[in-house]
């Protein structure tokens with residue numbers, strides 16, 4: 001006997017999850033769960049970090065957000081789910097999107113030459129952002145559009 005429950009296909013969006021998704025999509029800074037929690041709390045004062053974290057996992061599982069696990073840092077979340085690459089500042093740690101098609105050459109070719117059927121790849125450029133290059137406050141950059 002299986003109880004008649006809706007499949008996971010059309011998962012119900014709780015109001016909390018909707019707020020989390022809205023905040024994530026508005027931010028282009030690829031926040032960590034803790035950073036997003038600080039923002040979401042302005043709108044949902046009683047929410048917990050654990051709840052934000054769990055909802056982010058559901059959003060990722062549903063394909064509405066992407067989880068970015070990068071070497072040496074906490075997982076970050078991305079409201080932009082189409083294929084794109086990132087550049088990360090080694091000074092302040094901000095992560096920015098690169099425009100689609102920014103790469104002139106597919107980085108997959110060498111892996112295919114090794115006989116693999118490539119299903120995906122992750123590419124992250126590293127360097128100093130404009131603020132860090134000029135020694136300005138990196139926080140100011142985050143809020144500029």
Ligand SMILES: [Zn+2]
Pocket residue numbers: 089090091092093094128129130131132133138
């Ligand atoms: Zn920087």
Ligand SMILES: [Zn+2]
Pocket residue numbers: 030078080084085086096097
């Ligand atoms: Zn991104």
